[in-house]
Amino acid sequence: NAGVTQTPKFQVLKTGQSMTLQCAQDMNHNSMYWYRQDPGMGLRLIYYSASEGTTDKGEVPNGYNVSRLNKREFSLRLESAAPSQTSVYFCASGGGGFFGPGTRLTVL
């Protein structure tokens, strides 16, 4: 039982590059979430998916897109990365928030 897994763990991008962060959960949860964590600001919700086939914007969705591929997987895409998107990204699942280990992204 792996819980919530995220790949990659670390990534460095140049401004304008694109990438997809992957997340998978094996707890059969309906809801999944993407957060970003910046120093002194706690966690802010980017997008969430209440169930397979649905996605909704959170507090800070600009510059991101998501795909709920199936019940297990929820990916986050940066189409054209910007330095302001340098952050630690966490995927979570379930109403109580079971978190993955995070992806540390730096945009130069």
Next chain:
Amino acid sequence: GQQLNQSPQSMFIQEGEDVSMNCTSSSIFNTWLWYKQEPGEGPVLLIALYKAGELTSNGRLTAQFGITRKDSFLNISASIPSDVGIYFCAGRAASGSARQLTFGSGTQLTVLP
């Protein structure tokens, strides 16, 4: 959007001391959650509270859901070195999206031997 104020921002305490931290919100919440985050890891859920006045313990940790439904408290008794980390509160508002959590900015706890 929702506002959550978490205090204190940081604490330095001696091993064996008790610790208290709290969160207040600008609106009524129907769920309060407390998490601990260690360096390089994701937050881990410690305690979940679902009813005003509820007092729940998890080992040396005790959390309370405030009667006004706008605040919550976390206490750690007899702190030990492995309590070091960042503690976050999170709440789910009684109105609006039922699935969105709002997080506090965290309390950085340092335990001195």
